[in-house]
Amino acid sequence: MNSGPIRVEQKEGILTLWLNRPEKRNALNGALVDALTEAFREAEGRADVRVIVLRGKGPVFCAGADLAELERYTEMGSEESLADAKRLGGLLLAMRRHPRPIIAAVHGDAFAGGCGLATACDLILASEKAVLGYPEVQLGFVPAMVMAILRKKLGEGRAFEMVAMGKGISASEAREIGLVNRVFSADEFDTGVEDLAGELAKRPPEAISLTKSLLYELADLSVAEGIARGAEVNVEARQTEACRAGVRSFLRKHGTTS
Numbered sequence: 001m002n003s004g005p006i007r008v009e010q011k012e013g014i015l016t017l018w019l020n021r022p023e024k025r026n027a028l029n030g031a032l033v034d035a036l037t038e039a040f041r042e043a044e045g046r047a048d049v050r051v052i053v054l055r056g057k058g059p060v061f062c063a064g065a066d067l068a069e070l071e072r073y074t075e076m077g078s079e080e081s082l083a084d085a086k087r088l089g090g091l092l093l094a095m096r097r098h099p100r101p102i103i104a105a106v107h108g109d110a111f112a113g114g115c116g117l118a119t120a121c122d123l124i125l126a127s128e129k130a131v132l133g134y135p136e137v138q139l140g141f142v143p144a145m146v147m148a149i150l151r152k153k154l155g156e157g158r159a160f161e162m163v164a165m166g167k168g169i170s171a172s173e174a175r176e177i178g179l180v181n182r183v184f185s186a187d188e189f190d191t192g193v194e195d196l197a198g199e200l201a202k203r204p205p206e207a208i209s210l211t212k213s214l215l216y217e218l219a220d221l222s223v224a225e226g227i228a229r230g231a232e233v234n235v236e237a238r239q240t241e242a243c244r245a246g247v248r249s250f251l252r253k254h255g256t257t258s
Contacts, residue, residue, distance in 0.1 A: 004020065004031075004035060005019075005020055005021060005029075005031045005032040005035045006018060006019060006020050006032065006035045006036060006039060007020045007057065008039060010048070010049070012198070012201065013048065013049065013050035013051060013201040014049075014050070014051045014052075014053060014194075014197045014198065014201055015043055015046075015049045015051070015052045015053070015100075016052075016053045016054075016055060017036065017039050017040075017052065017053070017054050017055070018055050018056065018057050019032065019054070019055070019056040019057060019061070019062055020057050021057075022056075022057045022058025022059075022060075023058075024063075024066060025058070025060040025062070025063035025109075026056045026057065026058065026060055026061065026062040026063060026114065027062070027063050027064060027065060027066040027067070027114075028062065028064065028065050028066060028088065028113045028114070028117070029065075029066035029069045030069065030084065030087065033087050033088050033091050034087070036091055037087075037090060037091045037094055040052070040091075040094050040095060040098055040102075041094065043098075043100060044098065044099060044100075047205075049100055050100065050200070050201040050203075050205050050208075051100060051101055051102075051103065051197045051200045051201045052098070052100050052101070052102045052103070053102075053103045053105055053193065053197050054102060054103065054104050054105065054117070054118075054121060055105045055107070056106075056107065056108065056114075058108075059108050060108040060109045060110075060114075061104075061105075061106045061107060061108050061109060061110040061114055061118065061130065062110055062111070062113065062114025062115075062117055062118075063109065063111055063112070063114055064111045064112025064113040064114045064115070064135075064136075065112060065113045085144075085145065088113065088145060089145045091117075091120075092116065092117075092120040092145060092146060092149065095120045095121065096120060096149065096216060097213075097216075099205075099209040099212070099213070100205070100208070100209070101122045101123065101200055101208055101212060102120075102121040102122050102123075103121060103122065103123045103124075103125060103193070103196070103197055103200075104117070104118035104121035104123070104124045104125070105125050105189075105193045106118050106124060106125065106126040106127065106130045106132065106171070106180075107126075107127045107129070107130060107186075107189055108127070108129065108130055109130065109131050109132075109168070110130065110131075110132045110133075111131075111132070111133055111134070111135055111168065112133075112134060112135060112136050112143065113143075113146075115132050115133060115134055115143075115146075116134075116143060116145070116146030116149075116150075118132065119146055119149055119150055119153065119179065120146065120149055122212060123181045123182075123196075124174075124179065124180045124181055125180070125181060125182050125183075125184065125189075125192060125193050125196060126171035126174065126175070126180045126182070126183050126184070127171060127183070127184060127185075127186050127189040128170075128171055128172065128183055128184065128185050128186060129171070129186050130170075130171040130174075131168040131169065131170060131171070132168060132169055132171070132174050132179065132180070133162065133166070133167055133168030133169060134146075134150075134162050134163045134166060135166040135167070135168070136163070136166065137163065137164060137165075137166040138166045142163075143163050147159065147163060150162065150163070152219055153178060153179060154177055154178055154179060158177050158178075171183045182196070204240070204242030204243070204246070205242075206237070206240040206242050206243075207237060207240070207242060207243070210233050210236060210237055213233075214229065214230065214233045217229060218230075
């Protein structure tokens with residue numbers, strides 16, 4: 001799919017979803033949110049998809065909400081506004097719950113909802129030229145839904161500073177506070193994204209899926225509950241063919257038998 005609000009590419013287990021509104025700085029409107037939600041849903045059951053990479057066409061990753069559309073919703077009733085907000089919230093939750101790892105490849109600016117979209121991904125890889133931020137407060141608005149994820153990633157103090165001050169920060173600063181995982185030079189960015197996504201795609205998908213779901217589930221559990229849930233996931237992992245094959249291979253390689 002090479003037209004419409006997103007472009008889709010597939011190569012060697014890596015599904016790349018391109019935000020495809022460069023003339024609007026890839027601003028999030030209803031059509032783009034719906035297209036992303038559907039693309040993520042379709043990828044859930046595909047054995048040939050091991051990693052998903054989210055990218056933006058043009059010089060900007062995503063400038064945030066489409067303000068022209070947002071203005072129309074501010075003039076509508078609360079029910080229409082709530083339905084629109086829940087549409088984006090549903091996308092963020094679907095990304096969080098998706099069985100495949102999702103990488104945000106942020107080559108340019110990621111502001112407001114665009115930064116929220118990146119934050120909802122499991123990993124953020126950024127170009128040294130990228131700037132990330134939540135400037136909503138400067139417009140009298142609130143980055144409300146993504147705050148639940150941002151708070152878990154950064155902690156309350158750093159999350160509050162980002163959303164209350166509303167200032168953009170460099171990719172290097174974002175890495176220092178834990179928002180971004182890796183920063184590449186502009187020349188090395190594409191290669192860096194491809195290499196990391198490729199390495200992740202080589203991992204057993206069952207193990208990655210169980211790892212991701214457990215990691216996020218633990219946030220809502222006590223230590224005791226988390227250990228108990230971990231034991232259950234441990235059993236699930238042991239029963240996968242990937243685990244059995246991995247153990248057999250290790251034993252053969254090291255000449256160890258039980």
